[in-house]
Amino acid sequence: xxxxxxGEALAEDRGIEMEVLEEKEEEEQKEEELKALExxxxxxxxxxxxxxxxxxxxxxxxxxxxNSIDTSQLPDSYKMNSPREKKLLRIADHYHQQYTHLCPxxxxxxxxxxxxxxxxxxxxxxxxxxxxxxTELYHxxxxxxxxxxxxxxxxLKCPLTPPSSLYSPTTILKYQRxxxxxxxxxxxxxxxxxxxxxxxxxxxxxxxxxxxxESLEECxxxxxxxEVPKEDVKKSNKYRVKSLPDMHSKFELQQEAKKKAETEATxxxxxxxxxxxxxxxxxxxxxxxxxxxxVLVLSGKREVPETFFIDPFTxxxxxxxxxxxxxxxxxWNHKNYWVxxxxxxxxxxxxxxxxxxxVHWEIMLSETDKPLQLLLGAEKKNELFDRNVDDMEEEEEEEEEEISFAMPPSWVAPIQISPKEFExxxxxxxxxxxxxxxxxxxxxxxxxxxxxxKRLTIYADSNWTEAVEVKEWFKNREDMLDMREVNxxxxxxxxxxxxxxxxxxxxxxxxSMNPQTERVMEFYTETRVDxxxxxxxxxxxxxxxxxxxxxxxxxxxxxxxxxRKKVTLAGVGTDVNSRPIVQxxxxxxxxxxxxxxxxxxxxxxxxEEEMIQLTYHLKDKYITASKKDFFKPTESYRKQSExxxxxxxxxxxxxxxxxxxxxxxxxxxxxxxxEEEKQxxxxxxxxxxxxxxxxxxxxxxxxxxxxxxxxxxTERNExxxxxxxxxxxxxxxxxxxxxxxxxxxxxxFLIQMGSPEKMTRRQALRLxxxxxxxxxxxxxxxxxxxxxxxxxxVEELQKKNQLxxxxxxxxxEKEEADLLADYSETMFRIHILALRLDREKQTAPQKYLALxxxxxxxxxxxxxxxxx
Numbered sequence: 001x002x003x004x005x006x007g008e009a010l011a012e013d014r015g016i017e018m019e020v021l022e023e024k025e026e027e028e029q030k031e032e033e034l035k036a037l038e039x040x041x042x043x044x045x046x047x048x049x050x051x052x053x054x055x056x057x058x059x060x061x062x063x064x065x066x067n068s069i070d071t072s073q074l075p076d077s078y079k080m081n082s083p084r085e086k087k088l089l090r091i092a093d094h095y096h097q098q099y100t101h102l103c104p105x106x107x108x109x110x111x112x113x114x115x116x117x118x119x120x121x122x123x124x125x126x127x128x129x130x131x132x133x134x135t136e137l138y139h140x141x142x143x144x145x146x147x148x149x150x151x152x153x154x155x156l157k158c159p160l161t162p163p164s165s166l167y168s169p170t171t172i173l174k175y176q177r178x179x180x181x182x183x184x185x186x187x188x189x190x191x192x193x194x195x196x197x198x199x200x201x202x203x204x205x206x207x208x209x210x211x212x213x214e215s216l217e218e219c220x221x222x223x224x225x226x227e228v229p230k231e232d233v234k235k236s237n238k239y240r241v242k243s244l245p246d247m248h249s250k251f252e253l254q255q256e257a258k259k260k261a262e263t264e265a266t267x268x269x270x271x272x273x274x275x276x277x278x279x280x281x282x283x284x285x286x287x288x289x290x291x292x293x294x295v296l297v298l299s300g301k302r303e304v305p306e307t308f309f310i311d312p313f314t315x316x317x318x319x320x321x322x323x324x325x326x327x328x329x330x331x332w333n334h335k336n337y338w339v340x341x342x343x344x345x346x347x348x349x350x351x352x353x354x355x356x357x358x359v360h361w362e363i364m365l366s367e368t369d370k371p372l373q374l375l376l377g378a379e380k381k382n383e384l385f386d387r388n389v390d391d392m393e394e395e396e397e398e399e400e401e402e403i404s405f406a407m408p409p410s411w412v413a414p415i416q417i418s419p420k421e422f423e424x425x426x427x428x429x430x431x432x433x434x435x436x437x438x439x440x441x442x443x444x445x446x447x448x449x450x451x452x453x454k455r456l457t458i459y460a461d462s463n464w465t466e467a468v469e470v471k472e473w474f475k476n477r478e479d480m481l482d483m484r485e486v487n488x489x490x491x492x493x494x495x496x497x498x499x500x501x502x503x504x505x506x507x508x509x510x511x512s513m514n515p516q517t518e519r520v521m522e523f524y525t526e527t528r529v530d531x532x533x534x535x536x537x538x539x540x541x542x543x544x545x546x547x548x549x550x551x552x553x554x555x556x557x558x559x560x561x562x563x564r565k566k567v568t569l570a571g572v573g574t575d576v577n578s579r580p581i582v583q584x585x586x587x588x589x590x591x592x593x594x595x596x597x598x599x600x601x602x603x604x605x606x607x608e609e610e611m612i613q614l615t616y617h618l619k620d621k622y623i624t625a626s627k628k629d630f631f632k633p634t635e636s637y638r639k640q641s642e643x644x645x646x647x648x649x650x651x652x653x654x655x656x657x658x659x660x661x662x663x664x665x666x667x668x669x670x671x672x673x674x675e676e677e678k679q680x681x682x683x684x685x686x687x688x689x690x691x692x693x694x695x696x697x698x699x700x701x702x703x704x705x706x707x708x709x710x711x712x713x714t715e716r717n718e719x720x721x722x723x724x725x726x727x728x729x730x731x732x733x734x735x736x737x738x739x740x741x742x743x744x745x746x747x748x749f750l751i752q753m754g755s756p757e758k759m760t761r762r763q764a765l766r767l768x769x770x771x772x773x774x775x776x777x778x779x780x781x782x783x784x785x786x787x788x789x790x791x792x793x794v795e796e797l798q799k800k801n802q803l804x805x806x807x808x809x810x811x812x813e814k815e816e817a818d819l820l821a822d823y824s825e826t827m828f829r830i831h832i833l834a835l836r837l838d839r840e841k842q843t844a845p846q847k848y849l850a851l852x853x854x855x856x857x858x859x860x861x862x863x864x865x866x867x868x
Contacts, residue, residue, distance in 0.1 A: 064154070064177055066167075071117050077411040078168065079117045084408040088122050091405060092337075095364050099339065109330055109339065110162040110181075110202045116171050121411060126166055126185055127200065127334040128412040131193035134422055140297060140310065141317070143190040148315035149425045149442065151186070152177040153212050159290045162202060168412040176427045180210070180293040183312030187295050189415060192334060197298040199338075201309075203328040203348075205292035207284045212313045219435040220316065221456055221471075288326050296331055298353060307353050321349050331355070335407050337364040365405060439464055446716065450705045451477040478708045479701040480505075503694050504528050513699060515692055516579070537691065544687065555587040558684050579688075581607050584680050590617050597626040597654060605677050612673050619654060627652045630670050644670065746771065746860070764864035768855050775851055779844045786840060790833040797826045 071078070081089070092111045099109060112120045136142035151172065156163055156179050163179055169186040172178040178186075184200045191198035208216065284290075295310040309318040309325060318325065327344030328351065330337065339362040342351050352360045425431075429447040433440045441455040454473040460466040470486045483496040494509040504527035510519040518538040525533045525547045534545040544556040560579035584605040591599045602615040612630040619625075629650040644667035651666075709716035714724070749770050750756075753763060800823055804811075811819065856865045 064175065066116070066165075069116060069171070069175065074117060074171075075413055077413075078115060079119060081119060081121070082408065082411075085122070085125065085411065087405065088125070088408060089120060092122055092364070099362075107161075107329065111337070113162070113164055113166040115165065115411075116167045121166070122337075123166060123185075123200070124332045124334055124337055124407055125410050126168060126412060127192065127332070128169055128189045128410040128415055129192040129334055130189050130415040131195075132190065132415070132417055132422075134417075137190060138194055140191055140194070140196055140302075141315070143187060143194065144295075144310050144312065144315035144317075146315075146422070146425065147183055147187045147190070147312055149431060150176060150421075150427070151183060152427045153183070153313050154179050155211060156180070156291060159210065159286060162291055162293075169415050170413050173415065173417065173421075180312065184293040184295050186415075187310065187312045188333065191295065191297065195302050196304065197301040199296040199298070199331040199333045201294050201296050201328055202330050203292060203294070204288055204290060204326040204344075205294070206287065206324045206326065207290060209311060209313070209324050210290045210292045214314065214436075215434050215462075216436055219438040219440060219456065221440070222435075222438060222458070292325075294325070296353070298355075309348075320351065320353065323347055323349075334410060336366075338362065339364075365407060434464065437462055437464075445475050446707060449707075451475055451481075451707050476707045476709065478706040479698075481701075499524050499527070502697065503690070505694065508694075508698070513695055515695060519691075521691070521694070535687070535691070542684070542687065552589040552591050553586055554589055555585075557585040559583050581681060581684060583607055584677075584684065586680075596620070601625065603673075605673075605680065607677075607681075612670070612677070614673075616654075622654050624652075624654050626654045628666075628669075630666075630673065632670070632674065746858070749774075759860065759864070761864040764861045768861060768865060771855060772848070772852060776848065779840070779847065783837065783840045783844070786833060786837045790830065790837055793826060793830045793833060797823070797830065800826065 089112055096109055096111060099106075110123060112122045115121045115126070131137075134142075137146060154177055163181055166181055166185065167178065169182075169189055172182045172186055181200075181202075188198045188200045207213070294312060297304060297308055297310060299305060299307050307320055309320060309322065310316070311318060325348045328340045328348060330339045332338065338355050340351070340360070341362050342360050344351070355361045355363070424444045426442055426444055429444040431442045433442075437459045439457045439459070441457075443453050445451075445453055447453075451474040452472055453475045456471040457464075457467050458469040458471075460468050467488050469488060472484045472486075474481050474483065480498045480501045481495060482498045485494040485496075486492075491511050492509060493511070494507065496507055497505050499506075504524045505521065506524050507522035508519070509521075511517065516537070516539050519536070521535045523532050523534070525531050531546045531549040532544060533547045534543075536543045539562060540560055542558045542560070544558075546554050546556070559582040561582055562579065584607070586603045588600055588602070590596075590601075596617045596619040599617045600614055601617040602613075604613040605611075606613070610632040612632070614628040614630075616626040627650075631648050633648065644663045646663065649666045649670070707716075711717060714721045744750075746767065749767050752770075753759075753767065756763065759767070800819065804819055804823070808816075855861055858865075
């Protein structure tokens, strides 16, 4: 052990050397780690760029130069700040200084980026609440869907920081493109205008959300609604019939199931490995740092039950507990700005969204509280108290000004979307979104000649190469086709129609359009006289289902032979290549107007066997039903005699062993059934002919697809437009110059003066005075009419009130209710008339001055009245 001054100095030198060496080692290690991080981030960025280019549709859109846009026609509010806006910027700067002093570890706030004219604008004033005149945009999902479809996504220049600029929603709509902040401001403006409590959010999200990568997400159209599990209540019945014992070998079944499970597991494993290779997400080294903007909708307004997020890129809603949203820096609307003071280590799961809570959210402009009420530690408090007293006094004066300061109105021009722009939706009329094993394509209406507006292709693999199923949606088709599903594996095509098809067709499922092949047709029963709901046929049978028929028939089953023959339809006179009918079976619902043993439940016509079988409904407390089997006589026997023999009918009467029905009644019933059999055959042949006609019409409709247009759509409705133009031309030819005369407000006064070509000053003054005098008389007359009606209604109200007071004790409840209802209606009319009268009194002077100004600027009078 070294002691003394020299030893101590040596020890100190060695200690210093060791510390220097350790510091060098630490610096070298840090440099190596930084290099590794830079390399990995560069590799990750290149991978990210490649993945975005391969997957996101927005990457296919060429880059846009925002510096080249024309800002010369923009309003002055875009190019300069008003005094209130300048004051707001000073308040924001003061707010930001305090924020950076108290929270130095946090990133700078997104407060006043520059707009398209290079002028700094506070973010809250960029929000312009607007309610657009389209029904779809009255709801949040319609607004979100429109914004996501109408705009093209542009990624942030730097994924780690908010943008340096924030353009107005009008400019974003004009060029149909923008980043997440542009999307959010536009969507928030529309939602606030529609009455929602919506806010723009500046925060952090996952790479998939920020880059609009939905290739690992399930398509929303394929998500099945959650089924509520039903509780199975098993009723014990000791009298039920015991089922037969299972005679199959359980060991053999187990072995077969085991082999099948192993085979399926192997296939699933191989398929899963392939899918995992394609779907496995890459590790994001910037997780938690990627900046994103979205919309927050608070519960309360518009009956929103709970708070939720909206991603403006996709238009989808997310729970505030969703793991894809990793944190929030600040939120704002058109009235204020709030900073999140809560810990976001667990993302947004634990955040409290009560913006009035000053502990969790720091508001910038407040009427009651100071603009900054952050939770400070003891050290930070001491730092504040150590400042210069003069500086503190200046800040207090500024804070007092901020307390009483209200957010200035938005500098953005009114947001407008024309009907054509709203209808076109997608940029360039088309949009493609790639999901997990699915591809969704969208088109604007009338973009495709066949009316196709949406197509969903489902694939078996994650590379979108092997199509399994295709779903297509159509609009504005004259054949009323609404949707078509094609199963590529089974080649089954299912078409869905809106009401209005020629034959009331609702659904048509088929594999081939050839006649007598397997197909199913469903119909809108309310449009059909026969109540046909569904028809299913193949080469050997046809099943028909009915609803709401007077004869209570709900099912008919017809069996055919494959051999064909020509049949002439009665009442139609056309020949049809029909299949020979083997049997026809009919089923009927219970008719409570008849006894059960007289109400037919099932009727079978065995055509080739010359038999008719009748089965009646069950009577109460019976387990067997009454039956009748008729054997039709042969042709030779019919010629010899018309007598009914007991052998021609076998009868079983439930609950009785005796035969009560006489042969005469059975004979008449057989004749009736024979006649109905002939009618049924004709009806079956008509059904076959109708199916053939539907197939023919469907082939013609697909060969020549026609799209319908509203009578109000003059651009597409060529026929109506031509008719309108022809009508207007005919009017012009019949009454030339009438339109000009109708539009000339001075025509009546000019006619009184003889319609002079050039007027003198005296004539001009006289014309002006006559016009103003006439207009004044009309205004006074209108006000007098409203006043007279108002006084009349008040007089009637007084009479009713007096009548009610006099007879109040003698009136019944109904008479009293009627009198009160009449009293309420009279009060409503009085209120409306009072409003109209008040409005006339306020607007009459303005209308008079407007007419006077219009006369002064009229080219025919301007020469004489310009200086009058």
